[in-house]
Amino acid sequence: MxxxxxxxxxxxxxxxxxxxxxxxxxxxxxxxxxxxxxxxxxxxxxxxxxxxxxxxxxxxxxxxxxxxxxxxxxxxxxxxxxxxxxxxxxxxxxxxxxxxxxxxxxxxCLFHWKQAIRRKLIVLRIPADDIKKVMAPGCLDVLTMVPEKQLRNAP
Incomplete structure (x- = not known):
């Protein structure tokens, strides 16, 4: 063998x-x-x-x-x-x-970032339907494309 x-x-x-x-x-x-x-x-x-x-x-x-x-x-x-x-x-x-x-x-890593946010939303008792909307493609993940300076200076 x-x-x-x-x-x-x-x-x-x-x-x-x-x-x-x-x-x-x-x-x-x-x-x-x-x-x-x-x-x-x-x-x-x-x-x-x-x-x-x-x-x-x-x-x-x-x-x-x-x-x-x-x-x-x-x-x-x-x-x-x-x-x-x-x-x-x-x-x-x-x-x-x-x-x-x-x-x-x-x-x-985007996957780990979204995973951590999802876990925090659960701890904060955000309704499951709202979490699903936020985790959907094109919602929360678009923040990764916004320049950091614009996020800090947002009103």
Missing amino acids: APVRFVSADDKRDFLQFNVGYSNDDKYCRIMGFGHPDLIRLLLYEGVSLFVDATFKITPSPFEQTYILRWVQIQCKMKCTPKTVVCDFEQALHVAVKDQFSDSYLIG
Whole structure:
């Protein structure tokens, strides 16, 4: 029987890019990085956008978090200098992105922004029909296209 591979049957390149184990407070931890070599190389083009998403619900046990990074810079000589980085609104993630990609423009993810607003509207006991209207395309999301200065100076 052939070994399990993380790529198509006719592509013999490894999808697993790295597998690093370490100890943290006497607990064994592991970081694994996956990515198709051709897709990783696409990120070398100038002006690329980098999308970062932390996914918790689909993380298999015993792992705690899955990061879908679209770029693996560890243990390779390639340098990625994205023009934009799109991610959710976790403060620690924003700090890390600004540290690693200081020349990139950081953009908050529209999905996560709307999700946070929807949750707040529920906490504020806004009627479900009103929440549905606000969350519909062309309503709340148009605010992302208004220049920030105009939002601050609005009457």
